[in-house]
Amino acid sequence: MSExxxxxxVWERVATILRRSVPRQQFETWFRGMALVALTPDRAxxxxxxxFLREWILRKYFGVLRRAxxxxxxxxxxxxxxxxxxxxxxxxxxxxxxxxxRAPSPRPAAPVAYGESDVILNAQYTFxxxxxxxxxxxxxxxxxxxxDSPGKSxxxxxxxxxxxxxxxxLLQGICHRLMERRPDMRILYLSCETFTNHFVTAxxxxxxxxxxxxxxxxxxxxIDDIHFLASRERTQEEFFHTFNTLYNAxxxxxxxxxxxxxxxxxxxxxxxSRFKWGVVAKIDQPVYETRVAxxxxxxxxxxxxxxxxxxxxxxxxxxxxxRELEGAVNKVAGMAHIYQRAIDIDLxxxxxxDLLPPPSSRVSVDGIVRxxxxxxxxxxxxxxxxxxxxxxxxxxxxxMFLARRLTSHSLEEIGGYFGGRDHTTVMYAYDKIRRxxxxxxxxxxxxxxxxxxxxx
Ligand code: ADP
Ligand code: MG
Numbered sequence: 001m002s003e004x005x006x007x008x009x010v011w012e013r014v015a016t017i018l019r020r021s022v023p024r025q026q027f028e029t030w031f032r033g034m035a036l037v038a039l040t041p042d043r044a045x046x047x048x049x050x051x052f053l054r055e056w057i058l059r060k061y062f063g064v065l066r067r068a069x070x071x072x073x074x075x076x077x078x079x080x081x082x083x084x085x086x087x088x089x090x091x092x093x094x095x096x097x098x099x100x101x102r103a104p105s106p107r108p109a110a111p112v113a114y115g116e117s118d119v120i121l122n123a124q125y126t127f128x129x130x131x132x133x134x135x136x137x138x139x140x141x142x143x144x145x146x147x148d149s150p151g152k153s154x155x156x157x158x159x160x161x162x163x164x165x166x167x168x169x170l171l172q173g174i175c176h177r178l179m180e181r182r183p184d185m186r187i188l189y190l191s192c193e194t195f196t197n198h199f200v201t202a203x204x205x206x207x208x209x210x211x212x213x214x215x216x217x218x219x220x221x222x223i224d225d226i227h228f229l230a231s232r233e234r235t236q237e238e239f240f241h242t243f244n245t246l247y248n249a250x251x252x253x254x255x256x257x258x259x260x261x262x263x264x265x266x267x268x269x270x271x272x273s274r275f276k277w278g279v280v281a282k283i284d285q286p287v288y289e290t291r292v293a294x295x296x297x298x299x300x301x302x303x304x305x306x307x308x309x310x311x312x313x314x315x316x317x318x319x320x321x322x323r324e325l326e327g328a329v330n331k332v333a334g335m336a337h338i339y340q341r342a343i344d345i346d347l348x349x350x351x352x353x354d355l356l357p358p359p360s361s362r363v364s365v366d367g368i369v370r371x372x373x374x375x376x377x378x379x380x381x382x383x384x385x386x387x388x389x390x391x392x393x394x395x396x397x398x399x400m401f402l403a404r405r406l407t408s409h410s411l412e413e414i415g416g417y418f419g420g421r422d423h424t425t426v427m428y429a430y431d432k433i434r435r436x437x438x439x440x441x442x443x444x445x446x447x448x449x450x451x452x453x454x455x456x
Contacts, residue, residue, distance in 0.1 A: 010072060011036040017068035022061065029210045030057055035084070041075020047084030054081050056217075121189070125172035131297060133290030136166060139281035143170045143254075147177040150185065150220050150252035154279035156243075160257045161283030164323035167256040170283075171222050174254060178220060185219040192228040196235050203234070211238075216245045222254040227264045229271075236268055243274055253278075287438045291315040291325060298326050302333035310348045316434065317352060328352055363406045363454055365399075365417050371453050372399045375446075386419050397429035402450060404430045 014036060019027050033053060038045040046065075048054045057065065058081065069077055127147070132140045139161075145153040159167050175189050195215075202211035215221065221242070229236055246253055257264060260282065261275035286294065292315045299306045306314075310332065318325045331351040336343045373380045376395040383396050396418060403414045404426065411423035418426075437444040 006036055006039045010039055013072045014039075014068045017071055018061075018064060021064040021067075026209070029207075029213060030061060037082075037084070039069065039073050040077065041073050042077050044069045044073065044077040044079045046079070046081045048081060049083070051083050054083055056213075057081060121172045121175055122168075125169040126176045127173040129297075130166065130169055130173055131290060131293050133286055133293070135284035135286045135290060136161075139166075139170060139283050142279050142281045143174050144177075146252060146254060147174040147181075150178065150182070151250045155247065155250070156253035156255055156275060156278040158255050158257065158261060158275050158278065158280045159283060160260050160280070162258060162285075162320070164321035165283045165285065166322060167283060168224055171224055171254060171256055174220075175222065186217065187220045187222070188215065188218040189222040189224070191224045192226050195223055195239070196229070199235050199238050212242075215242045218246070218251065220252045220254070221246055224256050225258070226255045226275075227257040227259065227267075229264075230266050236271065240268075240271055240274075243271070247274070247277075285320050286322060288315055288434065291319070291322075294322060294325060295329055298329040299333065302329070304333050304336070304343060306332070306343055307345075309345050310343055313345055313348050314352070318355065324355065328355060365403045365407060365409065365414065368399050368402045368406065368450075368454050371450055372402070375450060375453075384418055397433050398447070398450070400426045400429040401433035401447070402454060406451065406454060 015027075015031065018031060022031070030053060033049040034057075035047045036044070037047055048057065062079070066079055069079060127144065130140060139159050142154050142157055143159070146155075146157050159170060161167055171189065175187055178185055178187055198211060198214075202208050229239060243253060255275065260280060261267065261272045264272070267275075292311055295306065295311050295314050299311075306329075314325065314328050314332070318328055328351060332343060332348050335341065335347055335351050341347055369380055369383050372395050373383055376391075378392060378395055382392050383399055387393075400414055400418065403409060403417070404411070407414075409417075411426045415421040415423050415426045433443075433447070437447055
């Protein structure tokens with residue numbers, strides 16, 4: 001503590017010796033942010049801006065640094081490198097005279113992630129909080145496998161699916177698990193946008209070496225939403241080399257996208273083919289049972305248990321986006337809290353009012369029956385009658401399904417329309433078609449088409 005901070009010229013002498021042994025670019029990249037805090041014949045204390053630099057210097061440059069310090073101190077100092085806030089003295093005379101040419105900071109940018117470090121993750125996005133189901137079993141299992149043995153199982157792992165289906169959650173789940181179990185690993189998790197921004201900034205500031213080092217010396221690289229790797233040629237070129245370097249070193253690469261590699265319009269063929277080298281796993285829309293499980297789980301986060309009826313209502317009405325499903329649960333719980341109301345179906349309907357298209361008053365059961373009859377080539381009167389043959393029963397069930405979904409008629413009213421059937425028959429038909437549509441994209445498409453015709 002008693003040593004005074006050495007004169008800047010002392011560091012200049014150390015730096016001069018270092019420059020003799022280290023190529024200029026490397027010196028710039030690794031030593032520019034270094035500061036000499038203390039130097040005596042038996043002790044040298046230095047600081048660097050971040051752990052990343054510290055580790056790298058210790059690993060690669062410790063020998064030359066130590067020799068330089070010995071020479072200047074005329075002793076054999078014990079060298080300590082800390083991560084510190086002290087401003088580095090400029091190592092080039094020119095920098096001091098000129099108005100800082102490279103605003104904002106002359107230091108190499110701090111890495112987003114390093115070892116046990118400072119990845120910014122959502123604490124909720126863990127594997128424990130992820131609910132697997134038929135729509136995401138494979139991506140989920142692949143993510144687990146990669147987290148358990150990075151670089152060894154699936155490389156690259158390419159997850160895709162439409163918005164709000166859990167891609168970011170799985171990527172961060174991998175990060176959480178790795179940070180917990182493999183604190184030795186260097187993990188870099190970032191959005192594609194951040195990657196692009198870093199690259200563009202590095203080019204503008206002439207700091208490509210630092211950029212490359214940062215991206216090519218990680219054990220696990222995760223880039224979220226890679227479809228934003230737009231047609232900026234240089235960025236793709238750079239990413240291509242990053243990919244190759246890491247891949248060849250058996251480092252794990254994990255990417256997410258809103259569509260499968262071949263369907264990202266802006267991505268070059270050579271990258272598309274590389275994305276397919278490992279495993280491409282698609283996340284589909286969650287099936288009904290998964291939606292129910294997710295609703296129950298998210299409700300519990302609010303300390304609430306939703307009645308079955310409410311859970312069913314939400315699961316039936318929000319089908320294609322888990323983020324929206326979550327939003328609906330939050331809204332129901334929030335409204336119950338604010339208005340001090342019980343969580344019931346009325347509250348749920350109110351909560352979802354903005355999210356759902358209003359049941360169109362123009363849609364009539366009549367219109368539905370005519371459209372369905374036309375589509376399946378069966379007579380209208382058969383659909384409304386008693387015949388039970390499959391060729392009639394199935395379209396009839398579809399009618400009931402659509403009537404329930406698209407009109408505001410009660411189950412009884414709908415049952416009455418179809419030859420005086422019981423409301424349980426309508427409920428059964430509705431459930432059956434709903435379930436079948438979960439398993440059959442053909443049926444789901446047919447329903448969509450019919451819905452469009454009926455409502456337009
Ligand atoms: P994406 O990145 O695909 O757009 P996210 O990962 O951001 O989607 O997921 C949207 C929301 O849905 C997040 O809050 C996430 O926690 C939640 N979510 C998605 N899939 C699941 C799942 N299988 N289990 C639990 N929560 C999920
Ligand atoms: Mg995302």
